[in-house]
Amino acid sequence: MRRVVITGAGTVNALGLDVPSTMEAMREGRCGISELNFRDVDRLSIKIGGQIHDWNTENRFNRQQIALYDRFTQFALTAAKEAIEQSGLVFNGDLSAKSGVILGTSGGGLTTQDDNYRMVYEEGKNRVHPFVVPKLMNNASCSHVSMEYNLKGPSFTVATACASSNHAMGQAFNMVRCGMATAMVTGGSESMLCFGGVKAWEGLRVMSKDACRPFSLNRNGMVQGEGAAVFVFEDYEHAKARGADILCEVIGFAMTSDASDIVMPSKQGAARAILGAITDAKLNRDEVGYINAHGTGTAANDKTECAAVADVLGHHADKVMISSTKSMHGHLIGGTGAVELLACIMALKDGVIAPTINYEEPDPECALDVVPNTARDAKVDVVLSNAFAFGGLNAVIALRKAA
Structure with a gap:
């Protein structure tokens, strides 16, 4: 089993259009949630x-590309460019054949779908653009990244609702770890902030009208976000041999299914995923220093997640910092775990724990150290990133500080 490290990171989200600006916003506890405009x-x-x-499509892509790239694909390509450039890898020859792309998304080209439904059903048009299907399909972003960077190895898209990115990164981790791939470009992208996308979520009655307040007693729902984050997962020996800058090491992954309810979370399912990641990483429970929570700001998720963490970590749960950056960038659905992994890298590399902002009132059912409102300087060597999706699909990743 090979060691796996992260050698590149890129992002586009409401906090920033690259990794440095996103991490700066996280350190400052800045809120990227604002009034919608569409x-x-x-x-x-x-x-x-x-x-x-502040996304200017015309400045980033030409007309031919815009005809093919839905917004979620644009985000993925932009994040992938930053990540691959940071990694320093050039994919040709054997490396090209042994490297691939696994990205997560839930809705895929939802903006394209929304626009074209309008044209046909509302405006009465009988023709749509010939590239509608390749533009809206869930694997569009994965395919365009593979073509752009000559990635000829294992490549596919994962769609498991809010756990899509973590599932994608977990599969990429396992492919590098077992030797199937030398490097994998992985993460997730989502762009559901269009009329149909928000209207559908409204029907669930889990959305807040004013703010995302994870773990706070007065929390009243989640807030959607959009964007992407992409990483380069690389074989440690390969990265070391070429003198790559290693951001952190990926050391464990686990996924479980609640097998109980399509929308209500299960403490048992979440706990098994958390424990599974710890076990896979060969960690002691007291080695975990920080957990990036799923932390949606809904009544059901937050208390269930805190109960799962407490069950797994026992007495050590009181010593672990756990925060939800969704309070800042919103819930990116299929892309959320990827953006949240940036907070994990920041914790390990820079010793800064991103806060849970908008925290106002302690909740006895969320009685953990949720790093309220202000970022914290802290030395941590091991972190976890949780993702728990509708459908009862759970995915947890464990990372360690680069040696």
């Missing part, structure tokens, strides 16, 4: 989200 937003009862407002 067609027919006045027909929605939910009018806030982690929307990327």
Whole structure:
């Protein structure tokens, strides 16, 4: 079994259009959630989200590319460019054949789908663009990244709702670890902030109209976000031999299914995933210093997640810092675990724990150290990143500080 390290990171989200600006915003506890701005937003009862407002498509892509790239693909390509450039890898020859792409998304090209439904059903048009299907398909971003960077190895898309990115990164980790791949480009991307995307979520009645307040007693729901984060997972010996800058090491992964309810989370399912990642990483429970929580800001998720952490870590749970950066960038659904992994890298590499902002009132059912409102300087060597999805699908990743 080979060691796996992260040698590149890239992102686009409501906090920043690259990794440095995103981490700066996390350190400052800045909120990227704002008023939504798109067609027919006045027909929605939910009018806030982690929307990327300063995205200029025409400055980033040419007309031919725009015809092929949905917004979620644009985000993925931009994040992948930053990550691959940081890694210093050039994919050709054997490395090209032994490297691939695994990305997570839940909705795929939802903006394209929304626009074209309007054209056909509302405007009465009988023709759509010939590239609608390749633009909206869930694997579009994965395929375009593979073509852009000559990645000819194992490549596919994972769609497991809010756990999509963690599942994608877990599969990439295992492929490098077992020797199937030398390097994998992995992460997730999502762009659901369009009329149809928000309207659908409104129907679930789990959305907040004013703010995302994970773990706070007065929390009243989640807030959607959009964006992408992409990483280069690389064989440690390969990275070491070429003198790569190693951001951190990926050391464990586990996934479970609640097999109980399509929307209500299960403490047992979450706990088995957390314990599984710790076991896979060959860790003692008291080695975990920080957990990036799923922390959606809903009543059900937050208390269930805290109970699962307490069950797994026992007395050590009181000493572990656990925060939800969704309070800042919103819930990116299929892309959320990837953006949240940036907070884990920041904790390990820079010794800064991202806060849970908007925290106002302690909840007895969330009685852990949730790093309220202000980032914290702390030395941690091991972190976990949780993702628990609708459908009862759970995925937890364990990382260690680079040696």
